[in-house]
Amino acid sequence: MVVGVSIPAxxxxxxxxxxxxxxxxxPIxxxxxxxxxxxxxFSEGRPRPHTRLYGAPGSDLTVLVGELFVPVGPSEAYADGILAWAEEAGIEEVTLLAGVPYPHAPEEHAVYYVATDEYRERRLSDTDVQALGGGFLDGAHGELLSRTAEGSAPPTGALVTPSHPPGPDLEAALLFVGALEGIYGxxxxxxxxxxxxxxxxxHYEEMAKRLEAMTEGSATMEGRDLPEDRA
Structure with a gap:
């Protein structure tokens, strides 16, 4: 099961x-x-569940699309709901898509993993996805990884890439799509x-240029010798 939920970016x-x-x-x-x-x-006037599941006919691939932003506090209940459905559906593994805003160099725009040994051996051994050095994940991602580390959830791997809020960070999304192609064929x-x-x-490049021009214009105005107000 591939899990994409709403977090910054x-x-x-x-x-x-x-x-x-x-x-x-x-939809399943x-x-x-x-x-x-x-x-x-909602879409075209029709409401829909905030966390939806889709299945590929003739395949064991399931995709979870979660539009609800879940704060850290209720993450335990949210993970309970996901894992209850996964157990009922016989899900054998979970892949989390985690775009995380953390300091990085331009060459570090890539996909890394945090995963149990079983997940890594099953899905990542034939890929070039590298392990993420250290840190932690919180929220729904952290809750699901904690469960799998304790043995109370299916083998789970988080695909992690640095991202840029407020988003949507579509360059990071492209990296995820490419990684999923390799992992799941x-x-x-x-x-x-x-x-x-x-x-x-x-759009963001143009905004940055306009902001830079406004800043330069403001600096020029501050440097002028303006006449005193003699009124």
Whole structure:
């Protein structure tokens, strides 16, 4: 089961949502949990569950798209809901998509993993995805990884890439889609996501240029010898 939930920068959610729009999947269920804040997303006037599950016909691939932002406090209840559904559905492993805003160099824009040995041997041994050096994950990701470390959840791996809030960080989402293609043998047309990512990048570059021009203009005004107000 591939899990993309709503956290700052939205990279994992964007990747999971793109996946269900561009591969052959059908809606197969949803997750709800007591004590978790409510959210009612809608499209074309129709409400839909905030955490939806999709299955690929003829495959054991399941994708969870979670549009609800879950604070750290209710993460335990949210993880309970996900794992209850996973147990009922016979899910054998969980892949988390975690775009995390942490300091990084430009060459570190890549996908790394935090995973149990069983998950790593099953899914990552034939890939070039490298282990993330150290740190911690909180929220739903941290809760699910804690459960698998304790042996109370299926083998779980988090795919982690540095991301840039507020998002959506579509460049990070592209990295996730590429990693999932290699891990699960998928074929995904990423052309639309690449175009959207380029549009977002241009938008922020133009904003940065305008801000720089405004700052330079302000500095020029401050340096002028203006006449005194003699009124």
């Amino acid at each position: 939205l990279a994992g959610l964007a990747a999971a949502d793109y996946l269900v729009e561009h591969i052959d999947v059908d 269920g949803h997750v709800s949990a007591h004590g978790v804040p409510s959210l009612a997303p 998928l074929t995904v047309d990423a052309g639309e996501l690449e175009r959207l990512s380029a549009d977002v990048r241009r």
